Amino acid sequence: MRPGRLRENYIGFQTIVIKEVGRVLRIWIQTLVPPAITMTLYFIIFGSLIGSRVGQLGGFSYMAYIAPGLIMMSVITSSYTNVVSSFFGAKFGRHIEELLVSPLPNYMIVLGYVAGGVVRGLLVGILVTVIALFFTRLHMVHPFVTLSVVILTAVVFSLGGLINAVFAKKFDDVTIIPTFVLTPLTYLGGVFYSINMLPVVWQHIARANPILYMVNAFRYGILGVSDIGIGTAYVIILFFIIGLFSFSLYLLHNGVGLRS
Amino acid sequence: MPHSVTACYAWRSVKVAIFPQPAMQALSLHALTKTYKNGVQALKGISLEVQPGEFIALLGPNGAGKTTAIGIVTSLVNKTGGQVTVFGHDIDTDIEAAKSCIGLVPQEINFNQFEQVGDIVVNQGGFYGLPRRLARERAEKYLRQLSLWDKRHDMSRMLSGGMKRRLMIARALVHEPQLLILDEPTAGVDIEVRRSMWDFLKKINREGITIILTTHYLEEAENLCQRVAIIDHGEIIVQGRTRDLLEKLHSEVFILNLREPLRELRPLDGYAITQVDDTTLEVEVNKSQNVNTLFDMLSKNNIQVLSMRNKVNRLEELFVRLVKGKG
Ligand SMILES: Nc1ncnc2c1ncn2[C@@H]1O[C@H](COP(=O)(O)OP(=O)(O)OP(=O)(O)O)[C@@H](O)[C@H]1O
Ligand SMILES: [Mg+2]
Numbered sequence: 001m002r003p004g005r006l007r008e009n010y011i012g013f014q015t016i017v018i019k020e021v022g023r024v025l026r027i028w029i030q031t032l033v034p035p036a037i038t039m040t041l042y043f044i045i046f047g048s049l050i051g052s053r054v055g056q057l058g059g060f061s062y063m064a065y066i067a068p069g070l071i072m073m074s075v076i077t078s079s080y081t082n083v084v085s086s087f088f089g090a091k092f093g094r095h096i097e098e099l100l101v102s103p104l105p106n107y108m109i110v111l112g113y114v115a116g117g118v119v120r121g122l123l124v125g126i127l128v129t130v131i132a133l134f135f136t137r138l139h140m141v142h143p144f145v146t147l148s149v150v151i152l153t154a155v156v157f158s159l160g161g162l163i164n165a166v167f168a169k170k171f172d173d174v175t176i177i178p179t180f181v182l183t184p185l186t187y188l189g190g191v192f193y194s195i196n197m198l199p200v201v202w203q204h205i206a207r208a209n210p211i212l213y214m215v216n217a218f219r220y221g222i223l224g225v226s227d228i229g230i231g232t233a234y235v236i237i238l239f240f241i242i243g244l245f246s247f248s249l250y251l252l253h254n255g256v257g258l259r260s
Numbered sequence: 261m262p263h264s265v266t267a268c269y270a271w272r273s274v275k276v277a278i279f280p281q282p283a284m285q286a287l288s289l290h291a292l293t294k295t296y297k298n299g300v301q302a303l304k305g306i307s308l309e310v311q312p313g314e315f316i317a318l319l320g321p322n323g324a325g326k327t328t329a330i331g332i333v334t335s336l337v338n339k340t341g342g343q344v345t346v347f348g349h350d351i352d353t354d355i356e357a358a359k360s361c362i363g364l365v366p367q368e369i370n371f372n373q374f375e376q377v378g379d380i381v382v383n384q385g386g387f388y389g390l391p392r393r394l395a396r397e398r399a400e401k402y403l404r405q406l407s408l409w410d411k412r413h414d415m416s417r418m419l420s421g422g423m424k425r426r427l428m429i430a431r432a433l434v435h436e437p438q439l440l441i442l443d444e445p446t447a448g449v450d451i452e453v454r455r456s457m458w459d460f461l462k463k464i465n466r467e468g469i470t471i472i473l474t475t476h477y478l479e480e481a482e483n484l485c486q487r488v489a490i491i492d493h494g495e496i497i498v499q500g501r502t503r504d505l506l507e508k509l510h511s512e513v514f515i516l517n518l519r520e521p522l523r524e525l526r527p528l529d530g531y532a533i534t535q536v537d538d539t540t541l542e543v544e545v546n547k548s549q550n551v552n553t554l555f556d557m558l559s560k561n562n563i564q565v566l567s568m569r570n571k572v573n574r575l576e577e578l579f580v581r582l583v584k585g586k587g
Contacts, residue, residue: 005389011389015386019383093372097336097366100335103360104387260296
C-alpha cells in the first residue's frame with residue numbers, strides 16, 4: 001500500500017462519521033427525543049407503579065433492577081435504527097454512490113457507519129441514564145465492564161442495521177427486523193426480570209437469546225449482579241462482532257444490493 | 261530517455277520517473293461484457309482505448325450500453341467479463357488506485373437532496389482522502405468556476421436542474437482527477453448554460469484532464485471531441501477521429517432558400533435536386549462534385565440563392581446511417 005493511503009482512508013472514515021453524527025444531531029427530534037419519552041414512560045409505569053408492588057429483585061428495588069435493562073434496550077434500538085435508516089436512505093437516494101466511486105475501502109465504509117450508530121446509541125444511552133437517575137440511584141460497580149459492554153453491544157447492532165439496510169429493497173424492509181426480531185428478543189432478554197424467575201425449561205430457551213447476555217453483562221457493570229457469566233457474555237458479543245463485520249465486508253465486496 | 265508519468269493519487273499528483281514502456285492509456289477497455297441478472301446483454305464485448313489528454317465522445321441511442329460501460333469503469337456495476345485499466349491500474353487488482361484517477365458525473369442525480377451544496381462537494385473530497393481544509397479550498401474553486409458559489413448554503417434540492425448538473429461536475433472535480441467521465445452532462449440544460457459548460461470542459465481538457473462524455477447531441481460531440489465511438493446494442497460499431505468519420509459521408513444534402521419563387525425546375529447536370537416548395541430546393545452534393553459548379557449552374561438558370569444550410573447535422577446523418585445500417 002502506498003504511504004499516505006492510511007491517512008486518506010482515515011480522512012474518509014472521519015468524513016462519514018462527521019456526516020452521520022451531524023445527521024443524528026440535526027434530526028434530534030426523531031433520533032433522541034422518542035427513546036427519552038418512551039423510557040420515561042417505562043420508568044413511571046413499570047418502575048414506579050408496578051415496581052412498587054414487585055418488591056426486591058437480586059437485592060435491588062425493581063426500579064434499579066430494570067434501569068440497566070432499559071438503558072441497554074434503548075442503546076440497542078437506537079444504534080440499529082440509526083444505521084439501517086441512514087444507510088438505506090443513502091441507498092435509496094443513490095448518494096451511497098458517492099462512497100462507492102471513491103477509493104475508500106469497504107471496511108472504512110462499514111466502520112464509518114458503525115461509528116455513527118455507536119455515537120447515536122451512546123447519546124441515547126446517556127440520556128436514558130440521566131432520566132433513570134430521576135427515579136433511582138445507580139452506582140456503576142464496574143465502570144470498565146459497563147462502558148465496554150455498552151459500546152460493543154452498540155457495535156453489534158450497528159452492524160446488524162447495516163446488513164439489514166444492504167438487503168432492504170423498500171422502506172418497509174427497514175422496520176421488519178426491529179419489529180419482529182429485535183423488540184421481542186429484547187423483551188425476552190431479561191430486561192424486566194431475572195431468568196431465575198422462569199421455569200427451568202424456559203431458562204434454557206432464554207439462554208439461546210444473545211441479547212440476554214448483553215443486558216446481563218451491562219447490569220453486572222452497574223449493579224454487580226448477573227444471571228450469566230461475564231466471560232461468556234464477552235465471548236458472545238465478540239463472536240457477533242467478528243461474524244457480522246465479516247459478513248458486511250463480504251456483502252459490500254460483492255456489491256450485494258448496491259451494484260447491479 | 262526516461263519520461264515522467266503522473267500517477268493518480270487522491271490529493272496530489274506525484275511525478276514518478278520511469279523507463280520507457282508502452283504508452284499508458286488513460287482508459288483501456290478490453291472485450292468488456294455485461295449481462296444483467298434479468299438476462300439483458302447490455303455489453304457484448306467492447307474494446308476502447310483512450311489516450312491521456314483526449315476528449316472523446318461515446319455516442320449511442322437509448323439503451324445502447326453507455327451508462328453500463330461507465331458504471332463498470334467507476335465500479336457501480338459489476339462486469340461479467342473483460343478487462344478495464346485506468347491509467348495502468350487494473351480494476352480487478354488495483355481498484356482503489358483506479359478509482360482515485362476518476363471523477364464521475366453520473367447520468368442521474370445522486371447527491372443527497374437534503375445536504376447543502378457546499379457540504380456535498382467538501383464531503384466528496386473527504387471520501388477521496390482530501391484533508392478538510394484542502395477540500396474546502398477546492399470546493400470553493402470549483403463551485404466558483406461553475407457559478408454555484410452563491411448557492412453553497414442552499415439545500416441541494418432547491419437547485420434548478422441545470423445547477424444540479426453543474427454541482428455534480430464540481431463534485432467530480434474536487435479531488436482533481438485525471439480522467440473525467442460525464443454521462444449526458446448537458447441533458448436538460450438550456451443553450452446558454454450548455455455553451456458555458458462546453459467552454460468549461462474545453463478549458464479543463466486543455467489543462468490536461470482526459471474527458472469521456474456520452475451524449476445524444478451530436479453537435480456536442482462534433483464541437484468538443486477529437487474522437488467519437490458509436491455504440492449500439494452493446495457493441496462499438498465505429499470509432500475514430502471525428503473528422504475521419506465525417507469524411508466517410510459520401511455526400512451531403514444542402515437546403516437552398518431562393519430569392520424568388522421558382523415555377524419550373526429544370527434538371528441540373530449530375531446533381532440530384534428536388535423542389536421542396538416554391539422557394540426551397542434540396543440538393544445532394546457528392547464528394548466528387550463541388551459546390552461552385554452547382555452555383556454556376558444555378559446562376560445560368562437564373563436561380564438566385566438567398567441562403568444555404570446543411571439538411572441535418574452531418575454527424576447525425578452518419579449516426580443514423582450506421583445505426584440503421586446495422587438494422
Ligand atoms: N440495473 C439494470 N438491470 C437490468 N438491465 C439494465 C440495468 N441497467 C440497464 N439495463 C439494460 O441494459 C441496457 C443498456 O442500458 P444503459 O443504461 O447502459 O444504456 P444507455 O446507453 O446509457 O442509454 P441512455 O442513453 O438511455 O442512457 C438497456 O437495455 C437497459 O434496459
Ligand atoms: Mg445512459
